[in-house]
Amino acid sequence: MQILFFILAAVALISGVLVVFQTHPLRSALWLIVNFFAVAGIYLLAQAEFIAAIQVIVYAGAIMVLFLFVIMLLNLRQPEAQPAMPFFGQKLGGIILAGFTAVILVYGFTQAKLPPAREMAPGLGNTESIARSLFTDYLLPFEVTSVLLLVAIVGAVVLAKTRLK
Amino acid sequence: MAVPLSYYLALSITLFALGAVGVIIRRNALVVLMCIEMMLNSVNLAFIGFADYYKAVDGQMFVFFVLTVAAAEVAVGLALVVAIFRNRATVYVDDLNILKW
Numbered sequence: 001m002q003i004l005f006f007i008l009a010a011v012a013l014i015s016g017v018l019v020v021f022q023t024h025p026l027r028s029a030l031w032l033i034v035n036f037f038a039v040a041g042i043y044l045l046a047q048a049e050f051i052a053a054i055q056v057i058v059y060a061g062a063i064m065v066l067f068l069f070v071i072m073l074l075n076l077r078q079p080e081a082q083p084a085m086p087f088f089g090q091k092l093g094g095i096i097l098a099g100f101t102a103v104i105l106v107y108g109f110t111q112a113k114l115p116p117a118r119e120m121a122p123g124l125g126n127t128e129s130i131a132r133s134l135f136t137d138y139l140l141p142f143e144v145t146s147v148l149l150l151v152a153i154v155g156a157v158v159l160a161k162t163r164l165k
Numbered sequence: 166m167a168v169p170l171s172y173y174l175a176l177s178i179t180l181f182a183l184g185a186v187g188v189i190i191r192r193n194a195l196v197v198l199m200c201i202e203m204m205l206n207s208v209n210l211a212f213i214g215f216a217d218y219y220k221a222v223d224g225q226m227f228v229f230f231v232l233t234v235a236a237a238e239v240a241v242g243l244a245l246v247v248a249i250f251r252n253r254a255t256v257y258v259d260d261l262n263i264l265k266w
Contacts, residue, residue, distance in 0.1 A: 005168045009176045016180050016203060020187035025195045032199050035180075039206055042176075046166060046217040051225050051232075055209075060230055063202065063239045070243045071195060074250050094189040102182035110171035111176065117170075117218050133222045134229070143231050152237035159244035162251075 005045055012038035025076060029067045036060040050130045173214025180207035194249070194256045198242050205235045 015035040022028045036059045044054035134142055180203060187200030209228045216224025248257055 002172075005172060007256050009172070012176065013179060013183075016183040019196075019199060019203060020190065024191050025199075028199055029195050030188055031191055034201065035203065036206065039210055042210065043213050046173070046213045048225050048228075049211075049214045051213060052234060054229070057238055059202075059206070063236055066239060066243055067195065067199065070247060073247065074195075074256060076193075076195075076256065091190050095186055098182045099184045099248065102178050105178045105182075106175045109174040114170070114218070116218055117220070129222050130225060132218075132228070133226055137223075138226050138230075141230055144167070145230060148234065152231040152240050156240045159241065160247045 001045065005042065008038045008041045008045070009037075026068070026071050029064060029071060032067075033060050036064070050101070061085050102134050170218040173217070174211060174241055175215065177207045177211040180204075180210065180213050191256045192259055194258055195243075197258065198246070199241065201242075202235060204241065205231060212244070 015038065018031040019028045021033060021034060031050075036055060036085040040052045040060070041054060050143045081126050173227070184200040184202075184204035184207060187203065188197050191197055191200065203242075207229055212224040212231070215227075216222065246256060246265045249261065253260065
């Protein structure tokens with residue numbers, strides 16, 4: 001089980017690095033799809049089967065397809081030219097700072113004393129328990145989410161609509 | 166043998182740092198949006214790790230809503246990128262330095 005986690009984590013990390021450092025945005029999008037699939041595999045290891053399926057369907061199947069449609073629509077063929085940086089060594093400084101912060105956070109989070117874990121809960125992440133929690137405890141966020149999606153749809157249509165002269 | 170919680174958190178923090186580096190370094194607005202999605206994904210991973218550790222389904226509910234909000238945000242963000250491209254013919258954030266002329 002842990003070997004599988006390390007394989008999936010390695011795939012997620014490598015594809016994450018490739019997302020950031022690839023020149024063409026199309027390649028970044030494809031590596032991000034690989035990243036989402038690897039993380040969905042990790043969700044399966046963590047007893048979150050429903051969320052893993054939702055991740056593949058929504059994240060890799062809808063959001064990334066939307067990204068690919070926009071990349072194709074904008075027809076960005078040439079890789080981006082490197083603009084002049086205002087400060088010398090800005091990129092390297094950013095990477096070093098982010099790496100330093102990540103090291104500190106990883107050390108802090110792995111050394112934290114948490115309350116002890118609980119025992120096995122049968123059927124933790126399956127659809128029935130998610131539905132049972134979604135429609136009783138989290139009913140209000142569920143309804144608010146529907147309003148949020150409506151607002152997002154209206155906003156996206158208004159923003160991307162062609163103005164007729 | 167289950168995966169310990171610290172492994173989930175370490176991977177989540179590393180992916181978050183990678184996404185943050187991408188947002189800072191990259192000049193293409195689409196890649197910046199993709200790195201923001203990677204950061205949200207890493208936060209989802211932390212939530213799932215905690216849901217597995219405490220055997221509570223509330224972590225997974227939170228992931229459900231973060232995922233929905235991320236989808237809505239991507240839709241509106243990409244509509245913005247399309248509108249900007251239609252107006253300025255560029256998606257590089259360096260070129261978006263004046264509001265109106």
